[in-house]
Amino acid sequence: MSIVSFGCTKCYFTESVEGGMMFNPNKLGLVLLSSCALIFSSASVQAGVKITDEKSGTVVDLGGRLQYLTLFNDGSFDNDVEYKVRRARIRLGITPHPWWKMFLQTEFSDDNINSGGDVRMIDAFITFKPRDWFQLIGGERMAPASRQNLTSSGALMTVDRPGSNNYTLTWGLRGQTQFNNSPVPGTRGGSVGDVSVRDLGVTLFGSTSTSDSLHFKYYAGVSDGSTERTSDEERFTARAQVNIGDAEPGYYGLSTYLGKKRTLGFGAAYDTQSDFAADTVNVDADGQGQVVGSLDYTYWTIDAFAEQPIGPGTVTFEAAYSDLDLDDPQGRLGSSGGNALSGGVNADQTQGSGYYAQTGYYINKWQPWFLYEDWDADGNNDAGDWSAYRVGLSYFFAGHNANVKVGYENTDNKTPGANDIQTFVLGAYITF
Numbered sequence: 507m508s509i510v511s512f513g514c515t516k517c518y519f520t521e522s523v524e525g526g527m528m529f530n531p532n533k534l535g536l537v538l539l540s541s542c543a544l545i546f547s548s549a550s551v552q553a554g555v556k557i558t559d560e561k562s563g564t565v566v567d568l569g570g571r572l573q574y575l576t577l578f579n580d581g582s583f584d585n586d587v588e589y590k591v592r593r594a595r596i597r598l599g600i601t602p603h604p605w606w607k608m609f610l611q612t613e614f615s616d617d618n619i620n621s622g623g624d625v626r627m628i629d630a631f632i633t634f635k636p637r638d639w640f641q642l643i644g645g646e647r648m649a650p651a652s653r654q655n656l657t658s659s660g661a662l663m664t665v666d667r668p669g670s671n672n673y674t675l676t677w678g679l680r681g682q683t684q685f686n687n688s689p690v691p692g693t694r695g696g697s698v699g700d701v702s703v704r705d706l707g708v709t710l711f712g713s714t715s716t717s718d719s720l721h722f723k724y725y726a727g728v729s730d731g732s733t734e735r736t737s738d739e740e741r742f743t744a745r746a747q748v749n750i751g752d753a754e755p756g757y758y759g760l761s762t763y764l765g766k767k768r769t770l771g772f773g774a775a776y777d778t779q780s781d782f783a784a785d786t787v788n789v790d791a792d793g794q795g796q797v798v799g800s801l802d803y804t805y806w807t808i809d810a811f812a813e814q815p816i817g818p819g820t821v822t823f824e825a826a827y828s829d830l831d832l833d834d835p836q837g838r839l840g841s842s843g844g845n846a847l848s849g850g851v852n853a854d855q856t857q858g859s860g861y862y863a864q865t866g867y868y869i870n871k872w873q874p875w876f877l878y879e880d881w882d883a884d885g886n887n888d889a890g891d892w893s894a895y896r897v898g899l900s901y902f903f904a905g906h907n908a909n910v911k912v913g914y915e916n917t918d919n920k921t922p923g924a925n926d927i928q929t930f931v932l933g934a935y936i937t938f
Contacts, residue, residue: 696847819869
């Protein structure tokens with residue numbers, strides 16, 4: 507016989523396998539009224555349907571996520587309105603043994619206009635977990651390059667991630683504007699990853715506590731990284747985090763816990779790959795150029811996170827500083843054959859450093875929020891430099907599982923000849 511569980515939107519979620527209200531099919535009416543149980547999930551914030559086979563002990567977790575946005579890209583309601591589906595996903599998790607589980611997740615892509623869109627696989631990994639402090643995750647997964655790289659997309663604060671987080675290797679080596687929906691003109695070094703945003707490889711992960719109020723977790727990963735690499739070098743990524751107060755024990759964290767945690771966290775990450783791309787100059791109209799060297803990629807970041815009750819509500823704060831070193835390129839990023847990456851600018855307009863800080867105050871299902879970020883590139887005459895601020899308000903009908911957000915963003919693009927960008931957004935978010 508199988509036991510079926512429906513996830514509950516009022517649950518608090520962290521990483522591992524998660525479900526909700528358990529019931530016996532013979533007593534369905536009674537147990538459907540029972541309270542939610544806290545369960546762990548490899549996909550972080552989720553509810554879904556969980557089926558447990560009593561004979562084998564196998565657990566199957568099925569769920570989905572959809573984020574819908576209406577973007578007013580000139581900051582007004584008159585024209586340039588964009589209707590956007592973000593993160594339309596179906597996920598499947600299977601745990602056949604307490605030490606083993608697999609996770610698959612698909613996503614809608616709107617780049618095929620003839621058929622209305624394609625579906626692609628964005629997560630596909632196996633986790634071996636004999637202990638909380640020793641877990642091996644292999645397959646297509648998030649590389650541990652920053653805190654935001656490891657933050658659940660279902661639990662973001664200011665509509666979407668900070669735009670400066672996209673300077674990591676497989677996230678496009680660029681700044682992002684319009685609530686992380688389009689590149690900041692003049693910043694894009696070029697996408698070099700085989701799988702966008704994720705990476706193919708293995709991560710060693712673990713979390714532990716030395717007391718009720720002191721908690722640690724670590725990540726160490728090796729993966730393919732750049733598809734434009736000029737030698738057979740791997741990408742290496744490491745991250746460490748400490749929390750004082752409540753723990754954030756999962757592989758993925760949240761941008762805001764909506765008053766469910768009292769914690770102070772500090773983290774640091776280091777991400778590198780040798781010979782990740784060629785340094786290409788004198789690029790012609792066909793994208794061909796002269797290779798003048800091989801470049802190394804290095805990215806490091808430090809971050810802080812806090813969630814504490816203040817007055818009748820809870821304050822959440824997150825900040826990070828990051829530095830991107832592309833080995834002081836002379837031209838554009840390219841392949842070993844001299845083919846410059848499509849759409850890329852001179853790589854010194856990508857190389858640089860920056861920071862972001864975001865905060866929100868959660869009270870009675872409402873959360874006003876604010877973000878500021880800045881990127882200082884190495885390009886001449888401020889080329890590649892930009893800053894942005896966001897301000898907005900969220901209302902949580904059922905926590906992170908059902909909410910709406912409204913916000914305004916202004917991006918000051920300092921690249922010569924570039925225009926500033928104003929965006930107003932309305933968003934609806936559902937996770938099941």
